[in-house]
Amino acid sequence: MPELTGMQVKFTVIKNEDVEKYLDANDKSELSRILWKIQKWRDLHGKTVLNTYLVVNTDEPYAVEVMRIMQANNHWGPINDPNQMEMNYEGESLILLEAEGDK
Template sequence: MSKFIVLKADDIKDHLNWGERAILRTLMERVRAGREAAGKAVNNYVVINQDEPYINEVTDIMKKHGHWEGVEKTPGDSLMVYDTQSEDVEFHGTMKNAEKDFECAMEGLDNGETAYILKVIKSFTPKEGAE
């Protein structure tokens, strides 16, 4: 199943009878209520038809932020938190986790020391015995 299901309102009106539209509304309401009960936000999405002339610009932006199917992702953790005081390095797979670690690093810094969140673009680890 795809991550999202998009139905054009005019298509629903044109191709479903009253009873089918009522069932669809009931199902949509059940999903909304379930998200609310789980403490999740009710989302609002932007939908763009892929035949629009500006679609490549939009998908390029989405790819840049890792929100497009087939976008190549860096294997493993790709965000690094580093602070100059402890010189600890921690790797994270999500910005949310990196930000939590960053907040902790900031709290322990003395004046003049710095904490960073860095994105690992490329990495290489030679195998044992390799020259």
């Protein structure tokens, strides 16, 4: 979808149904531990511990309309946010790229 050019990958979304379907008990425990750790660090840094989001699949026919609303409210495109990480896919693996401060 050409309209999505410039969209920053800012969030990682995992469908709860996929967690139940594809992860074993050990994987679920590890995921829970990681999410708990993120919540604790957010709390220590004075951020909201649990945010609630609306998720729009880019395959939906109204995705472009949502994108235009986000653009009109300056929530679209490359934003220099040190709390965000860039990522790539290599085959079936998600690769988080090295952040500026990690170099």
